[in-house]
Amino acid sequence: MKFISFKHNKEAKFGILNNQLITDLTNKISGTNTLKDLIASKGISKAKKYAAENPGNIKLDEIEYMPLIPNPGKIICVGLNYSEHVKETNGTIEENPVIFHRFPESQTAHKQPIQRPIASDSLDFEGEMAVIMGEGGKHIKPEDALKHIVGYSCYNESTIREWQRHTRQFGMGKNFEKTGSFGPHMVLAEDIKDYKQLTLETRLNGKVMQNAKLSQLIFDIPVLISYVSKAMAWRSGDVLVTGTPGGVGFKRNPPIFMKPGDKVEVEITDIGVLSNTIKDLSLIHI
8 A cells, every 4th residue: 555645736635545556635534634634543544444445547647746744743764774875884783872963944856856966066975764652651662663664665865975074973974955855655664574585776877876685784673662661752744854875966976976967766675665866956946
């Protein structure tokens, strides 16, 4: 089952995608008008029933994708969470996860441009798996954490490298407008038997740049959910971006950065392919 956020006739909507057709769920389930609202209302089962009774009639080529959760309360990101990435950055594996934050305003969507800013041309790719929280909570035990997940998606946590390295804090390099691509859709957690068996791959202009199993995460998803929950409560629709594998552009020789006209794809088995082209800020109408 795939859930999607999109615009149709310039109106923001969400729905269920099945066989290239979308069943519009906007205001159909307990008055919810965003995917985040649906998750918070515990309306997934009702949405599945509605879609079964109301086959889709909106074609994919009629829509504009939106970030999967356009309005998350928080986006929690994890740095240095694959050993090959730690190695290539000359880092060390820490005792605790490296946590930083993205803001919703930094997001873009499947088939929408990732924006290279005016301030820098060091725009790098970071393919990652995103976890969408269903049931919120605080002080969640690792053994209970998977019960709090509603679904999974792809994320390209594109980074402005020189700004990331301005200080010890990552935030400035991670929050340039329209650099965090999120989508194309959410696959329900109940449809993924074992996330550790999934493979994540990032391609730039068709060339494989990153490839890893989710089993290679240093801090696995239950540990991450539990760790964050000790400091702040998870809420429905919050997003956890779990880290990028080795192979990033700025650690190659010579470095490879994304430039206008490039096509970048993040694919996760059983979830989907997130695809974006690169454009300069000055060429994008805002």
